[in-house]
Amino acid sequence: MATFNRKGLTPIISVILLLMMVIAVAGGMFFWVTRIQGQQQGGIESYQGKFFTTAATQASVIKATYNDSNQSLSIFVQNTGNNPIPVPTTSTYPTTEWIVSDSNQKAICSTSWAGSGAISGAANCTRGCGTDISIGQIRQINLALSSSECSLVSQPNGSKISFLIDFSGKTTASGSFDK
Numbered sequence: 001m002a003t004f005n006r007k008g009l010t011p012i013i014s015v016i017l018l019l020m021m022v023i024a025v026a027g028g029m030f031f032w033v034t035r036i037q038g039q040q041q042g043g044i045e046s047y048q049g050k051f052f053t054t055a056a057t058q059a060s061v062i063k064a065t066y067n068d069s070n071q072s073l074s075i076f077v078q079n080t081g082n083n084p085i086p087v088p089t090t091s092t093y094p095t096t097e098w099i100v101s102d103s104n105q106k107a108i109c110s111t112s113w114a115g116s117g118a119i120s121g122a123a124n125c126t127r128g129c130g131t132d133i134s135i136g137q138i139r140q141i142n143l144a145l146s147s148s149e150c151s152l153v154s155q156p157n158g159s160k161i162s163f164l165i166d167f168s169g170k171t172t173a174s175g176s177f178d179k
Contacts, residue, residue, distance in 0.1 A: 056082040059167060061175030062138065068157070068179065071146040072126070077139050077165075077173055084132035086168045087141065089113055089125050094168035096129065100150050103160045109149040123148045155179050 058081035065074045079085050088094050091114040100108045113129055114122040128141035145151050152161065162176040 053083060054170060057085060057167075057171040059085050059133070059165075059171050059173040061165075061173045064163070064175045064177040066152070066161070066177045066179055068152075071144065071151060071153070073143045073145060073177070075141045075143070075165075075175065077133060077141060079133040079135055079137050079139075081171065082135060083170070084134055085171060086132050087113075087125075087129045087139070088168060089129045091122070096125075096165065096167055098123070098150075098163050098165045100152075100161060100163045102155060105162070108152070108155070108161070111149050113143065123150050152179055 058079070060078050060080050062076040062078055064076070066072075067074070077085075086094055087096050089096070091112065096113040097111065098113070099110045102108055111122045113125040124144040124147070126142045126144050128139050133139045143150075155161065157179055159179050160176055161179055162174065164172060164174045166172050
């Protein structure tokens with residue numbers, strides 16, 4: 001009877017088993033890292049898309065004129081960006097909001113343009129709200145301030161009033177006018 005040396009076979013089997021375990025672990029790590037990397041890349045691409053949309057949305061106030069007799073403000077806004085600018089008159093998001101400051105940069109009011117009676121104290125947009133400002137378009141927006149928090153009755157005539165408009169978080173525009 002022939003006898004086999006089993007001592008030489010055991011190291012070969014152990015090396016093969018060890019290699020198979022290393023390959024299995026490396027394969028598992030590869031799929032885990034690939035999945036994590038894909039999730040991170042998707043999150044970054046989503047963030048970049050939102051960032052570039054916001055960065056490409058711009059508005060400029062060309063002129064603002066206040067009429068003291070009926071307490072109305074007329075603002076000419078131009079879309080100078082690459083995306084439409086929303087000018088909603090809703091009381092829930094998305095909203096158009098603004099901050100009005102006196103000549104000493106002290107805030108007079110901060111309200112939305114929700115319109116008549118939608119929110120107590122809101123500025124009533126009587127013209128130019130409710131639709132987007134198209135790319136390159138100049139839009140006249142009229143606001144009635146008499147029954148809003150932004151009534152300028154207490155401000156002295158000749159004072160410089162400034163404002164900052166937030167168009168639903170898409171972009172902002174600022175300007176000023178003489179009362």
